[in-house]
Amino acid sequence: MHSTPVVCDVCKRREAFFFRPYSGRKLCKRCFSKSIEEKVRATVSKYKMLKFDDKIAVAVSGGKDSVSLLHILAKMEHKCSEASVVAITIDEGIKGYRDEALRIAAENCRKLGVEHHVASFKQLFGCTLDEIVRKMRAKDDDRTTPCACCGVLRRKALNITARKIKATKLATAHTLDDEVQTILLNIFHGDVLRIAKEKPVTDEVHPKFVQRIKPFCEIPEKETALYAYVKKIRFQSRPCPYASEALRNDVRLMLNRMEDKHAGMKFTVFKSIERIRPAIEGIAREEGLISCSECGEPTTERTCRTCQMLRQVRS
Numbered sequence: 001m002h003s004t005p006v007v008c009d010v011c012k013r014r015e016a017f018f019f020r021p022y023s024g025r026k027l028c029k030r031c032f033s034k035s036i037e038e039k040v041r042a043t044v045s046k047y048k049m050l051k052f053d054d055k056i057a058v059a060v061s062g063g064k065d066s067v068s069l070l071h072i073l074a075k076m077e078h079k080c081s082e083a084s085v086v087a088i089t090i091d092e093g094i095k096g097y098r099d100e101a102l103r104i105a106a107e108n109c110r111k112l113g114v115e116h117h118v119a120s121f122k123q124l125f126g127c128t129l130d131e132i133v134r135k136m137r138a139k140d141d142d143r144t145t146p147c148a149c150c151g152v153l154r155r156k157a158l159n160i161t162a163r164k165i166k167a168t169k170l171a172t173a174h175t176l177d178d179e180v181q182t183i184l185l186n187i188f189h190g191d192v193l194r195i196a197k198e199k200p201v202t203d204e205v206h207p208k209f210v211q212r213i214k215p216f217c218e219i220p221e222k223e224t225a226l227y228a229y230v231k232k233i234r235f236q237s238r239p240c241p242y243a244s245e246a247l248r249n250d251v252r253l254m255l256n257r258m259e260d261k262h263a264g265m266k267f268t269v270f271k272s273i274e275r276i277r278p279a280i281e282g283i284a285r286e287e288g289l290i291s292c293s294e295c296g297e298p299t300t301e302r303t304c305r306t307c308q309m310l311r312q313v314r315s
Helices: 029-046 063-076 099-113 121-125 128-138 148-162 175-188 193-195 222-228 247-261 264-284 304-314
Strands: 018-020 025-027 054-059 085-092 115-120 169-171
Touching: 029 063, 029 222, 054 063, 054 148, 063 085, 063 099, 063 115, 063 128, 063 222, 085 099, 085 121, 085 148, 099 115, 115 121, 115 148, 121 148, 128 148, 148 169, 148 304, 175 222, 175 247, 175 264, 193 264, 222 264, 247 264
Parallel strands: 054 085, 054 169, 085 115
Antiparallel strands: 018 025
């Protein structure tokens, strides 16, 4: 006896393959993909992320989130003749890991006809992440994890490269999961005011700072991965060898367990912070960006964290 196929709740014709717990909807592959693309367009519009003539630099690591974002923004760009999309990949210098990601990022850019720029930690800072980690471990310096160190350097590398290619916006593939994890990490680290800065669209607060946008900020990470699978987009599935050492990994596991038990919980946290963010901004507004005394890049301190970190490594 054959069971009747479950039909998509949207088109009412094709067979459903995915159930969205937080909305209660069953979707076929086509309607699912379309929902992700429409959500990105709605998010871009809601937060006024783009102008009609922007040059958008997409930070492409080669992972599922960034490659999916590149494909969606490239598709949107085709419908807006004045806008342009380019890709930036940062080579941190993680042996046996980043090489594969670089090939995948380049392959996707060729397929889409997107200009691809690659910059490296070695080129910009004089050392790879592997070299920095080795030096820190040799000194028994466990104050900064590899992921925290990488995050500081990557942000600076992306900004320098985006500015160099004259991009007007820098799009990163931070998903809903990333945003909620960051909110909790800021609370755990006692840096609540930082929540005012970690928002879907950053403020234009320094002439050397390229404004950042997060078109995936309201899309769960699980769905960006599924989008890549449905669209047959090639991405790097192997996790970074340093990822397990980060506190973020523990927060991710905790949030996923909570989401499994209470569907929609991640959206609830994100929307709650969005409601109170204006009040936090009011308190944090006095802290603007200045130029680093050593490298001249935007920072909130006299010497930026990158220069502090590199000095510590080299000493």
